[in-house]
Amino acid sequence: MTRQHIIDRRLAGKNKSVGNRERFLRRYKDQVREAVQRAINGRSIRDIEKGEDIAIPKKDLSEPVFGHGQGGIRDVVHPGNREYVKGDRIEKPQGGQGQGSGQGQASDSGEGEDDFVFSLSKEEFMQVFFEDLALPNMVKTALAEVPEWKSHRAGFSSDGTPNNLHVVRSMRGALGRRIALGASTKSEAKELEARLAELRAAPVTADDALIRERAEEIEAIEAKLQHLYGRIKGIPFLDPIDLRFRSRVKVPVPTTKAVMFCVMDVSGSMDEQRKELSKRFFILLYLFLTRHYDKIELVFIRHHTQAQEVTEDEFFHATETGGTVVSSALVLLDEIIRARYPTSEWNLYVAQASDGDNWHHDSARCREVIADKILPLVRYYAYVQVAQTEQNLWDEYLVLAEQFKHFAMRKVLDASQIYPVFRELFKKEGVDA
Amino acid sequence: MSKLPGPSDWSFELIEDYHDVIRATAQRYKLDTYPNQLEIITAEQMMDAYASVGMPVNYRHWSYGKEFIATEKNYRRGYMGLAYEIVINSNPCISYLMEENTMAMQALVIAHAAYGHNSFFKGNYLFRMWTDAGSIIDYLVYAKNYVNKCEERYGVDAVEELLDSCHALMNHGVDRYRRPGKLSLDKELARREEREAYLQQQINDLWRTLPRRADRPEEESVRRFPAEPQENLLYFIEKNAPLLEPWQREIVRIVRKVAQYFYPQRQTQVMNEGWATFWHYTLLNTMYDDGHLEDGIMIEWLQSHTNVVFQPPVGHRAYSGLNPYALGFAMYTDLKRICEKPTEEDRHWFPDFAGSAEGADPKAHAWLKTLDYAMRNFKDESFIGQFLSPKVMRDFRLFAIRDDEKDSDYEVSAIHDESGYRSLRETLSRQYDLGSREPNIQVWSVNLRGDRSLTLRHTQHNDRPMADGTREVLKHVARLWGFPVHLESVNPVGDIRQQWTVVPASME
Numbered sequence: 001m002t003r004q005h006i007i008d009r010r011l012a013g014k015n016k017s018v019g020n021r022e023r024f025l026r027r028y029k030d031q032v033r034e035a036v037q038r039a040i041n042g043r044s045i046r047d048i049e050k051g052e053d054i055a056i057p058k059k060d061l062s063e064p065v066f067g068h069g070q071g072g073i074r075d076v077v078h079p080g081n082r083e084y085v086k087g088d089r090i091e092k093p094q095g096g097q098g099q100g101s102g103q104g105q106a107s108d109s110g111e112g113e114d115d116f117v118f119s120l121s122k123e124e125f126m127q128v129f130f131e132d133l134a135l136p137n138m139v140k141t142a143l144a145e146v147p148e149w150k151s152h153r154a155g156f157s158s159d160g161t162p163n164n165l166h167v168v169r170s171m172r173g174a175l176g177r178r179i180a181l182g183a184s185t186k187s188e189a190k191e192l193e194a195r196l197a198e199l200r201a202a203p204v205t206a207d208d209a210l211i212r213e214r215a216e217e218i219e220a221i222e223a224k225l226q227h228l229y230g231r232i233k234g235i236p237f238l239d240p241i242d243l244r245f246r247s248r249v250k251v252p253v254p255t256t257k258a259v260m261f262c263v264m265d266v267s268g269s270m271d272e273q274r275k276e277l278s279k280r281f282f283i284l285l286y287l288f289l290t291r292h293y294d295k296i297e298l299v300f301i302r303h304h305t306q307a308q309e310v311t312e313d314e315f316f317h318a319t320e321t322g323g324t325v326v327s328s329a330l331v332l333l334d335e336i337i338r339a340r341y342p343t344s345e346w347n348l349y350v351a352q353a354s355d356g357d358n359w360h361h362d363s364a365r366c367r368e369v370i371a372d373k374i375l376p377l378v379r380y381y382a383y384v385q386v387a388q389t390e391q392n393l394w395d396e397y398l399v400l401a402e403q404f405k406h407f408a409m410r411k412v413l414d415a416s417q418i419y420p421v422f423r424e425l426f427k428k429e430g431v432d433a
Numbered sequence: 434m435s436k437l438p439g440p441s442d443w444s445f446e447l448i449e450d451y452h453d454v455i456r457a458t459a460q461r462y463k464l465d466t467y468p469n470q471l472e473i474i475t476a477e478q479m480m481d482a483y484a485s486v487g488m489p490v491n492y493r494h495w496s497y498g499k500e501f502i503a504t505e506k507n508y509r510r511g512y513m514g515l516a517y518e519i520v521i522n523s524n525p526c527i528s529y530l531m532e533e534n535t536m537a538m539q540a541l542v543i544a545h546a547a548y549g550h551n552s553f554f555k556g557n558y559l560f561r562m563w564t565d566a567g568s569i570i571d572y573l574v575y576a577k578n579y580v581n582k583c584e585e586r587y588g589v590d591a592v593e594e595l596l597d598s599c600h601a602l603m604n605h606g607v608d609r610y611r612r613p614g615k616l617s618l619d620k621e622l623a624r625r626e627e628r629e630a631y632l633q634q635q636i637n638d639l640w641r642t643l644p645r646r647a648d649r650p651e652e653e654s655v656r657r658f659p660a661e662p663q664e665n666l667l668y669f670i671e672k673n674a675p676l677l678e679p680w681q682r683e684i685v686r687i688v689r690k691v692a693q694y695f696y697p698q699r700q701t702q703v704m705n706e707g708w709a710t711f712w713h714y715t716l717l718n719t720m721y722d723d724g725h726l727e728d729g730i731m732i733e734w735l736q737s738h739t740n741v742v743f744q745p746p747v748g749h750r751a752y753s754g755l756n757p758y759a760l761g762f763a764m765y766t767d768l769k770r771i772c773e774k775p776t777e778e779d780r781h782w783f784p785d786f787a788g789s790a791e792g793a794d795p796k797a798h799a800w801l802k803t804l805d806y807a808m809r810n811f812k813d814e815s816f817i818g819q820f821l822s823p824k825v826m827r828d829f830r831l832f833a834i835r836d837d838e839k840d841s842d843y844e845v846s847a848i849h850d851e852s853g854y855r856s857l858r859e860t861l862s863r864q865y866d867l868g869s870r871e872p873n874i875q876v877w878s879v880n881l882r883g884d885r886s887l888t889l890r891h892t893q894h895n896d897r898p899m900a901d902g903t904r905e906v907l908k909h910v911a912r913l914w915g916f917p918v919h920l921e922s923v924n925p926v927g928d929i930r931q932q933w934t935v936v937p938a939s940m941e
Contacts, residue, residue: 009473017485019498065906067902075834077834080748
């Protein structure tokens, strides 16, 4: 009888359902999108890269087939009769489904109102987020990818490839092993050698018995010595356990620090919708920075007529009223940079969002502060205006944009319009958009 | 006899050792099977297989994704265990053994799937007639690639819409009474292009719009089409829908063929699961009697067996209808008993075979003849109609309830007593008849010279109306047909009770 071999499929064909899952998400992309948007508005900028649970009403997912409805005559056989006899009458449950106790079908449809809940993985979540932002594909991959890896030396290991063999280390190890393994044998041999020499050098005597005794001992010692030298010889010069290889570990490339300043106008004219739009703008810059820098600090500056440094929560959720003096924030920004973030250690990025409203005498001053104090220090300055109106702030900034390559500005009325403000930035980093 | 070791962890060698003994034992019972192919898979792969209707490969569709997500979620949260096994009606017969199973469970799965189900697939007439185990995997690979190509060429949306519509009619895409041609991939491929060209020509012929010659007699123009009502809606659409393109017809055909492949499985649940359960029970017990199995292994699989054949009574929290494993297992076990140790009642009910194994050498397994016959030549409906014994009805304490819309109460129409056995058996048999479970819908007529509308007819059974979702399904029919679709629900006397008309979105 031939033995049929069992096939081990465990390593093959994993994730066969990915294609089907994709099609499912695609079909329900509107619901998924909505859920993702809700999640983004509720999350902190730093937690953006996480999955999310999505709920879809079950009735939207049903696949219709022809079936019988209620009514007519149904005969159903059930098990477990306890007290009924033929002809017994049982009252129908009121209001509920008449067929509730019927076949499996009925109990399934009983829970039909529940939502179908499933979780979106981190990657899928980001994919939807990026789609909203209309990022070019190259940028999407650049952001979705784990940062580049660089291999670093990390001491020695006992396994590796021959090209990483460290000869000196290996030989040193071999020497130590040979010494350690041979030590006791060698000292024993040494003692015997000494005894042998002593015997050979012993004074001549006529005592036959003594001569014989000595000869026997010499013979015994010689035999023993031969054995010991054999053992010493038997210790291998180089053994596989001596081999040492240079070990390398991979570490993410970004090794520098960056600080991102989020500057936002929180005056009365900035409503929730504008703030949410601004939040997406900040998130995108943050994501970009996480790919390039090890350590990123976030500084939130909000302003109306006065500026103040706040926590993220206060930044997005507190409402203020009153007029707007943009320069107040810029001055504070400059102070913070000079006090805490020397450019020799930090890469500085500024993202500013506003609805363009400003006290008209202030706009020219804004331009001056940015041009003279801030732009020389920062790597990139991105400004979005989340409203259509063009006021004097916009005009003043236009002058800056012409003058400085690392100053970018856009009018953004929809999430998909945010990306272009970073186009130069991404281009600079080698991502061809 | 050598005892097989019984650790809880399996190893490849051990599975092979067990398999050898199970195979030898099965041969003693003359179980005729396709060659077996055992495959070890992970839980994730099991979920993949689950989601694509148990097949190792299938075309892509969102509904499988939904299934996968639901399965995965329930599994991860511990709401449900995965099935221990999936077995594919193919030649060789593929059985999946899940990595997480213990050795005892692997032995149970091998006996259950690789010998129980496998011999059923090879022996039962429905499977022999309707499916070709040798070519199903190849056909599914072809289907997957074809659908994939269509997605590339015509867009994912177009293909998805088409598949949605076909799936809505899947249950009405099989030949119930007529024997279909067997599925053969080579022939399918060779004839595909030929078929496409020919089909298109046929359709053009049917829908010819050139003016008729004036001297033709008038009655020919009112000829009825189709001449006879047609039960296979997808077949009718594939061949006659006026606007479908050749690739769309091919996809309709693929869905139809896959539906046809699964049709026997839907009709033999009780028989198939009962047969497999009966055999794992018999084979493993025989192995124990022969001294091959340790007590620990026995206790473990018996516990699982007990769960599988548990029948919660009506009103129990876990009750959701009759458990096909329990009913089938009880019926085969009882058949064996009737052959070996019949009572007077059995002799009266089953004169043909009651006592046929009485006094025979137990080693000859004389009862096999009856069980083999019962496995080969029936489907659930006729199997129950023929072999459900009074003893099983009593053991299950079966009773029938009539729910008449016009009556304010349910009525207990029969119970497990002398006067009820026959009616109970008939009712249960009908309950497993797919023809009465699913509405009987046929293609009634096509308006050839007018608005090209298609009329379907639902013949009511026991006055049962169509469900609420009917209009949704009709939208799918209209999408495939391309012109208005009517559905008439007719009672047996011929009165139209319900009526729907759906105009395809493309015409609105």
